[in-house]
Amino acid sequence: YQKLDEFPQDFLWGAASAAYQIEGAFDEAGKGRSIWDTYAHTPGNTYQGTTGDVAVDHYHHMEEDVALMGKMGLKAYRFSVAWSRVIPDGEGAVNEAGLDFYRRLIKALRANHVEPVLTLYHWDLPQALQDKYQGWESRETIAAFKKYCQVLFAAFKDDVKYWVTFNEQNVFTSMGYRWGTHPPKVMDIKRMYAANHIINLANAEAINLFHEMVPNGLIGPSFGYGPVYPLTGDPNDVLASVNADDFNNNWWLDVYCRGEYPFFMMKQLQRMGIAPVVTAADEQLLKSAKPDFLGVNYYHGGTVQTNRLQKPVATDQQAKDFSATDPYLMQPKADQAQSPEIPAFNSVASPYLAKTEWGWEIDPVGFRVALRQVYEKYRLPIFVTENGLGAVDQLVNGQIDDQYRIDYLQAHLLAMKEAITDGVAMIGYCAWSYTDLLSWLNGYRKRYGFVYIDRDDNGPKELKRIPKASYYWYQQIIAENGQQI
Ligand code: BG6
Numbered sequence: 001y002q003k004l005d006e007f008p009q010d011f012l013w014g015a016a017s018a019a020y021q022i023e024g025a026f027d028e029a030g031k032g033r034s035i036w037d038t039y040a041h042t043p044g045n046t047y048q049g050t051t052g053d054v055a056v057d058h059y060h061h062m063e064e065d066v067a068l069m070g071k072m073g074l075k076a077y078r079f080s081v082a083w084s085r086v087i088p089d090g091e092g093a094v095n096e097a098g099l100d101f102y103r104r105l106i107k108a109l110r111a112n113h114v115e116p117v118l119t120l121y122h123w124d125l126p127q128a129l130q131d132k133y134q135g136w137e138s139r140e141t142i143a144a145f146k147k148y149c150q151v152l153f154a155a156f157k158d159d160v161k162y163w164v165t166f167n168e169q170n171v172f173t174s175m176g177y178r179w180g181t182h183p184p185k186v187m188d189i190k191r192m193y194a195a196n197h198i199i200n201l202a203n204a205e206a207i208n209l210f211h212e213m214v215p216n217g218l219i220g221p222s223f224g225y226g227p228v229y230p231l232t233g234d235p236n237d238v239l240a241s242v243n244a245d246d247f248n249n250n251w252w253l254d255v256y257c258r259g260e261y262p263f264f265m266m267k268q269l270q271r272m273g274i275a276p277v278v279t280a281a282d283e284q285l286l287k288s289a290k291p292d293f294l295g296v297n298y299y300h301g302g303t304v305q306t307n308r309l310q311k312p313v314a315t316d317q318q319a320k321d322f323s324a325t326d327p328y329l330m331q332p333k334a335d336q337a338q339s340p341e342i343p344a345f346n347s348v349a350s351p352y353l354a355k356t357e358w359g360w361e362i363d364p365v366g367f368r369v370a371l372r373q374v375y376e377k378y379r380l381p382i383f384v385t386e387n388g389l390g391a392v393d394q395l396v397n398g399q400i401d402d403q404y405r406i407d408y409l410q411a412h413l414l415a416m417k418e419a420i421t422d423g424v425a426m427i428g429y430c431a432w433s434y435t436d437l438l439s440w441l442n443g444y445r446k447r448y449g450f451v452y453i454d455r456d457d458n459g460p461k462e463l464k465r466i467p468k469a470s471y472y473w474y475q476q477i478i479a480e481n482g483q484q485i
Contacts, residue, residue: 019082268344
């Protein structure tokens with residue numbers, strides 16, 4: 001293009017977080033335990049045993065954190081509510097102190113002209129529901145989730161316009177039930193698809209309830225999307241990429257947006273004996289619930305080739321090592337092992353893309369591809385609810401010069417501006433993340449924030465908040481509504 005379209009005037013320039021990764025205060029003011037509290041407290045599950053017990057102590061630094069957002073000119077802040085802070089056992093009495101924390105947060109955001117974007121579920125299921133019902137493997141948990149949603153809708157319907165149901169259902173079901181690297185640490189693909197179906201029903205129930213209770217609000221899921229590339233132009237590789245797109249993307253997005261599972265993959269799963277049980281009433285429910293927008297979390301896509309070779313089956317350890325570094329690829333790497341269950345494609349590294357220190361491909365053009373693909377298919381406005389770079393930052397003379405993060409974000413914002421020029425309808429963009437926070441399996445050294453937090457894997461230190469170079473850069477981008485991009 002000679003000239004790119006401008007960002008819409010009301011474009012929401014934002015940043016994001018999640019409760020377990022920032023709040024701390026894991027057992028304060030009546031909060032119940034979540035499955036992440038239990039998982040991180042169990043030796044061997046996380047990097048050097050790091051937990052979110054204190055995290056970056058946002059619970060006690062909330063006013064300070066929000067004031068820094070105000071100074072930055074941030075237009076939107078996406079955060080998640082810890083279900084077990086609001087309803088400690090997941091389904092019983094409401095903990096008013098817990099609800100009050102979020103009430104104060106939302107009030108502070110509004111006072112600083114920051115639009116709150118509330119995620120209902122960012123992976124921290126109340127432990128009591130796991131113990132009592134086996135969590136998302138039981139339909140009882142749908143009723144509990146509905147009750148929790150009802151409490152939040154009633155409390156915040158006048159103050160919060162944008163709501164996210166589930167964060168990256170594809171990632172947390174894969175990690176939790178297939179690779180066994182997140183709670184509840186199950187490695188059984190059939191159980192994964194069964195739990196995933198129950199979460200789809202919970203998502204649909206929440207959306208329908210929302211539309212009854214909050215007619216002026218907007219709600220949608222946030223999906224971890226990655227475009228799938230064929231390694232070569234060999235039609236067999238292209239077919240493999242079509243297959244992989246179904247397994248990695250359509251399996252979730254078609255249900256959210258069309259209310260039905262994609263036919264190819266459903267047939268494959270049925271033939272393999274691992275398909276979820278879907279009743280006629282389920283089908284009806286899924287059809288009835290329509291999201292108002294689609295949340296897209298974008299980090300990178302994936303490359304596949306046709307499954308030419310019969311590779312050895314992945315050992316548990318291989319699967320664990322692999323998915324621990326990169327939750328977005330749905331298979332062990334082809335050069336390591338071939339997943340026994342999904343013969344329709346092989347994941348391979350892209351020969352074209354550089355990687356982050358954690359081996360995640362850096363692919364801003366893929367961001368434009370992603371936005372185009374998703375909008376073309378579902379025609380829902382897109383809210384980018386996560387995108388960012390995890391890196392080790394150095395504090396030098398009290399400052400952090402994270403030019404590499406600025407470069408990464410700049411390239412992705414340009415791709416987004418190009419997608420807008422292409423015609424994609426966009427609501428906003430939340431960088432991941434606002435402050436540094438706990439990276440679930442990588443501890444505190446993998447940093448994403450605009451605001452540095454003075455803590456490391458050994459402990460909280462002073463928890464001082466220090467804006468990085470990227471903070472001032474983003475402040476400028478927001479002030480000029482992305483004109484210089
Ligand atoms: C997404 C999650 O998967 O990616 C975030 O929604 C997460 O919660 C982010 O922190 C980055 O992943 P990681 O593994 O680098 O922390």
